[in-house]
Amino acid sequence: MAEQVRGRGPERRRGEVLLRAVHEAVLAEVAEVGLGQLTMEGIARRAATAKTSLYRRWSNPQDLLLDALHDAHPVEEPSPSGDDLRADLITALTLLVEWLTSPAANAVKAIMTERRRYPDLAEALYERVFDPRGGTFTHTVLRHYAEQGTIDSRLLTPIVFQIGEALVFKLLVDLDRFPTHDELAAIVDQAILPAVGVPRDAATVAEA
Amino acid sequence: MAEQVRGRGPERRRGEVLLRAVHEAVLAEVAEVGLGQLTMEGIARRAATAKTSLYRRWSNPQDLLLDALHDAHPVEEPSPSGDDLRADLITALTLLVEWLTSPAANAVKAIMTERRRYPDLAEALYERVFDPRGGTFTHTVLRHYAEQGTIDSRLLTPIVFQIGEALVFKLLVDLDRFPTHDELAAIVDQAILPAVGVPRDAATVAEA
DNA sequence: ACGATAAGCTACGCGACCGTATCTAAGTGG
DNA sequence: CCACTTAGATACGGTCGCGTAGCTTATCGT
Numbered sequence: 001m002a003e004q005v006r007g008r009g010p011e012r013r014r015g016e017v018l019l020r021a022v023h024e025a026v027l028a029e030v031a032e033v034g035l036g037q038l039t040m041e042g043i044a045r046r047a048a049t050a051k052t053s054l055y056r057r058w059s060n061p062q063d064l065l066l067d068a069l070h071d072a073h074p075v076e077e078p079s080p081s082g083d084d085l086r087a088d089l090i091t092a093l094t095l096l097v098e099w100l101t102s103p104a105a106n107a108v109k110a111i112m113t114e115r116r117r118y119p120d121l122a123e124a125l126y127e128r129v130f131d132p133r134g135g136t137f138t139h140t141v142l143r144h145y146a147e148q149g150t151i152d153s154r155l156l157t158p159i160v161f162q163i164g165e166a167l168v169f170k171l172l173v174d175l176d177r178f179p180t181h182d183e184l185a186a187i188v189d190q191a192i193l194p195a196v197g198v199p200r201d202a203a204t205v206a207e208a
Numbered sequence: 209m210a211e212q213v214r215g216r217g218p219e220r221r222r223g224e225v226l227l228r229a230v231h232e233a234v235l236a237e238v239a240e241v242g243l244g245q246l247t248m249e250g251i252a253r254r255a256a257t258a259k260t261s262l263y264r265r266w267s268n269p270q271d272l273l274l275d276a277l278h279d280a281h282p283v284e285e286p287s288p289s290g291d292d293l294r295a296d297l298i299t300a301l302t303l304l305v306e307w308l309t310s311p312a313a314n315a316v317k318a319i320m321t322e323r324r325r326y327p328d329l330a331e332a333l334y335e336r337v338f339d340p341r342g343g344t345f346t347h348t349v350l351r352h353y354a355e356q357g358t359i360d361s362r363l364l365t366p367i368v369f370q371i372g373e374a375l376v377f378k379l380l381v382d383l384d385r386f387p388t389h390d391e392l393a394a395i396v397d398q399a400i401l402p403a404v405g406v407p408r409d410a411a412t413v414a415e416a
Numbered sequence: 417a418c419g420a421t422a423a424g425c426t427a428c429g430c431g432a433c434c435g436t437a438t439c440t441a442a443g444t445g446g
Numbered sequence: 447c448c449a450c451t452t453a454g455a456t457a458c459g460g461t462c463g464c465g466t467a468g469c470t471t472a473t474c475g476t
Contacts, residue, residue, distance in 0.1 A: 036244025
């Protein structure tokens with residue numbers, strides 16, 4: 001049959017190349033139309049491939065999405081330098097924001113938001129993608145400085161570990177944009193450090 | 209024409225009564241199927257009314273939803289007692305959690321989450337529903353105690369005002385349930401109070 | 417009691433996506 | 447260079463929501 005001209009000659013993607021293209025397409029599709037409108041047709045259109053080719057490998061859009069997430073780059077973990085708590089916390093939050101920028105993170109957010117509606121997806125997300133789970137970002141940094149004695153470890157409760165991440169998410173939702181470096185610094189100075197027993201000094205108060 | 213028997217006799221709802229029923233139906237529908245799957249057919253089915261009756265008043269599901277939100281009870285504001293900062297903060301967070309429990313809040317969350325996809329809806333939400341905007345919940349309480357001199361008002365930055373709300377939302381997302389009273393107390397003791405210059409005492413640290 | 421109004425029912429053509437079947441042809445490896 | 451694998455094109459019947467049209471009838475106001 002006559003093939004639609006893509007570029008000029010007939011170039012047919014296979015295997016790995018096609019797979020990547022499809023993975024990219026799902027993530028883009030989720031970002032654009034949302035989890036609720038994710039369809040095989042839509043993905044096929046965006047990936048410029050045939051529906052048939054999708055059904056050959058996956059049985060529904062969710063399966064495909066999970067596969068794409070499984071394949072996405074893992075989250076980079078912070079590695080505390082060891083002598084500057086404030087700087088390391090800011091770095092940790094910066095890493096968080098960078099991850100949140102990725103297409104994969106976008107899809108993950110969508111799934112978490114609608115997890116009641118797609119329980120299987122959410123569950124599989126934990127099992128197949130979030131294996132590590134638990135402490136990342138500021139958690140890692142805070143534990144490091146507690147072990148080293150800079151922080152009183154009795155202050156490190158589950159709530160305290162969440163302060164930084166919680167504020168980044170809140171800012172993200174409220175302002176619908178990613179926090180700036182200064183805002184991350186403010187989170188560290190005004191919320192995290194006081195909670196772990198480092199009082200704010202005059203300088204921080206003045207510039208706030 | 210033969211009417212479906214609802215109960216036994218033909219009872220036809222009109223005006224206010226019907227309106228309420230439809231409003232309830234939209235919110236329930238959003239909760240169940242999500243913003244992306246919100247359809248006139250679905251709402252009509254759930255409200256046990258005819259599609260025609262819906263189109264007579266609204267031109268699409270989003271319009272209808274906005275109308276329902278507009279009508280929903282407003283948010284109750286905290287009224288600080290004035291002599292117990294800690295208790296008033298916990299009360300404020302409790303009010304927040306209570307609001308989050310309502311069907312309307314559920315829909316608002318959905319809209320905020322997908323605001324990129326439904327910019328008109330989000331915008332109208334601000335204009336028609338969130339008129340007050342700005343300071344609610346812990347904000348109100350913190351300002352009160354600052355005016356009264358209990359708190360150093362230089363510490364009350366935008367970030368600090370967000371700590372409580374941010375942690376409630378984070379807990380909500382992470383655990384997929386509403387925080388308990390003890391968790392709210394922990395947020396106040398371990399995150400908000402340190403940030404506003406009230407250091408944690410031995411008792412709070414010990415029980416943490 | 418009797419309009420006027422508003423609600424309800426049915427049915428329609430339209431388009432989107434579904435999941436599958438069938439065929440063609442491009443790319444690959446021996 | 448040939449055979450095999452796999453991607454691509456197309457078409458199908460089915461379901462669902464759309465938005466509208468037409469008609470019937472319950473309910474309200476007077």
